[in-house]
Amino acid sequence: MTEKKILIIDDDQHLQLGLSARLRARGYRVSCAADAISAITVARKELPDLIILDLGLPAGDGFLVLERMRDLADLVAIPVIVLSARDPTDNKKRALDAGAVAFFQKPPDNHEFLGAIRHALGETMALSTFLKT
């Protein structure tokens, strides 16, 4: 089985550094982008299995990235977990409506956050078990 690829889109270099260290230690391949424009470019080049997305980004925010991804056939199916410092009150629903699979406010609880990553990557269950007539 090939390594799962995760793209971190966040303009905080320290977060990139820390989170990618953690994810690499777990056996994922990690790439990073720091703004909305390069995010799409990197995503199309890397075609990751999962994207971790910040909402406050230079050159457009995370919602713009989500919107662009919905329009691109090669990116539309990639699950996105939003990780933002913003208040979840309104942003959580908005992010999920825009296609994100989960929303975490910074700093996230490690256990829950890594669990959500595994779940989004389909590592916790076989999707086929969902199917029932």
Next chain:
Amino acid sequence: MTSEASGRIDAPEYSPPATPILPPCDSTLLNEKGNMQVSPALRADLLDFKAWSEILTTYGRTMRVAVALTDSQGQLLGKCHNPQPVWQLVNNAVRGRGPGCPFCITTRLPCTAVADALQTGGVVMVRDQAGLTHVVVPLLLGKLRFGAIVAGQVFDRYPDSLVLRRVAKDFGVSEQQLWELAKEQRPVSSAVLQASGDLLCALGNAFLRQRYSAILEAKLAETNGRFRLLVEGVMDHALFTMDSTGCVTSWNGGAERLLGYVEAAIMGQNFSCIFTREDIQNRVPEKQLHKALIAGRADDEGWRVRGDRKQFWANVNITALEADPAISRSFAIIVQDVTERRKIATVLEEARQEREGLQEKLLSHVSHELRTPLTAIYIFTTNLLDGVYGDLTPHQHEPLTLALDNVKQLKSMVSDLLDITRVETHKLTVEPQHLSLARLIDEVLSTCLTNAAAKNVTLRSDVAPSLPFTWADPARVRQILINLIDNGIKFASRGGSVTVASPPYVENEGFLCLSVSDTGCGISSENREIVFDRLAQVRSTTEASRSGLGLGLFISRELVSLHGGRIWVESELGKGSIFYFTLPVFSLAKLCAHVLTAANLEAGCVTLIVVDVAQVEGAVQADILLEVRKVLESCIRPEQDVLLPSMSDAEPVKTFFIIACTDAKGFEVIASRVARELRKFDSSSKLKPAISSTTLLLAPGHFGEEQIGDVAARVDQLVQAHLLGKERLQ
């Protein structure tokens, strides 16, 4: 003071006091205690000699007696009318008549007939030293004694020459002249005198009452006139009156100035002309009039229209002018222009909102900015602790764990900061859902375990296994519990314990109670009062410097009250504290209450649609439920139907939603739409939940309050049956 034996002439001779013949006083002259309030000025006015002069003179001439008016002390008021010759002759010789009866011709004390008449309320007859007789008539209003009328100076028998000789000698008048005059005076029998006295009594008292009414009327007219001037003079309020149909009956200068209609133009017009067109269309004038008719008063604030069609913001008060609304025929209306005041209030409110908005924005920004570096610290610390950068020695592990604890504390403080702003701007909200507390409490306890272990505090759960489901926001309940447990850990002594329990709670049937108790130092009674207040910090000897922002309990109280519950603390110094809070028990019936109305049930348009979602590997994933919920939300009519959130907590049953629908026809539509939408969702999404649906159709029939209770109970049974996975009702 009874009658003297006849023949004795040295003292006044009295007839027995007659039975009072005065009619009862008109009750309108009395106050509620039956007493009359009469000022000295009014008293003087009532006995004004000039006013009485005509009636007394006429009486005296007609009856051929002398008549005089006295005050209640017997002092002559004004002159004596129609004085008789004998009396006149003797009286002229009297030098300096002392106090007492003005008629008595006596060398000794005059009679006290005035006092006696006023005392008894009847006519008193007296014969004086000269054999002249007079009657005294009391003047009374109710129990008030005003004065008396004295009439007489006549012989009631043929004059006695011996007596007259002695009088002439005593008073130094000519004996012959006296006798000549006495012979000329025609005697009047005492029976006639008595009868005419009674007549005078009736006449005098009737005149007194008439005079009293006349004076009151004059005063009332004067007051009215003054009041009218006052009303006219009020220029910054419109004052007007109207009849029960709303037609204007008076209009003051202020009304003319403020409302822009002159009196002549507005009289008889309906007061609705000062309302806006919309108000008139919405029948506001009629409604206000009706309210004033029923309640005696109607207050309102709103736009009103001037004669020149300009609008102003008015404060209006309508008052019924009769205390009894049943007989109210007339209303007084006061209108005040408060446009400026309203403008100022609006500006102030805007400023307040702007300030709150800025404050929230600032705190939201600060919170956001604090979270970014906090996240980096958190990630690096956990990376280190989890060995991402290599194994740690125990010496390195301990300080890093402490660092992580501090990061967590900082994180919760940042959250509190934002919550506190929301409390102030009333934006703190809870999103209640069907919630099983047992699992949540276990989760919370495991979260708090590290903290407790660090202080060697044992965490216990003593929650009843049969605890009912609650209707609460899981994230917020978790926050409340963590606040209380962390608080307990903070104050528990080393080696102590913190216990979460569910004590029985009977005060309010719709609520359950949770408690968090610790074996700490306890809280003094004065601190128990303030412990939930904002920024309250109960000083602890050991950890005073580390008690956080002091917002935890304040926010917990707000969150509990947003759930409709209450929070309180019981404590004993040295033994520990128990914090209690209540949460609403989940009741499907309560949530469906607005659908389960008698009208809806009677119309047979209540339908419950149950949508099941299969479990996936022991837990239904939140995002799948969210997707299902979105589909269901798109199917219902928000103003008529109720969609309940998933009820996923009870294991091992399936999660399900209930749609309560108020329209029987809508049932078919919704059921087929739900099915269609869910199929669509099934095929398009990569998340493929298994979905089946169950319907429950409530039989139409006659429903009263009791039956609604039955239906509600049946709905709850249905839910319980589903949650327990025993059966599926059809």
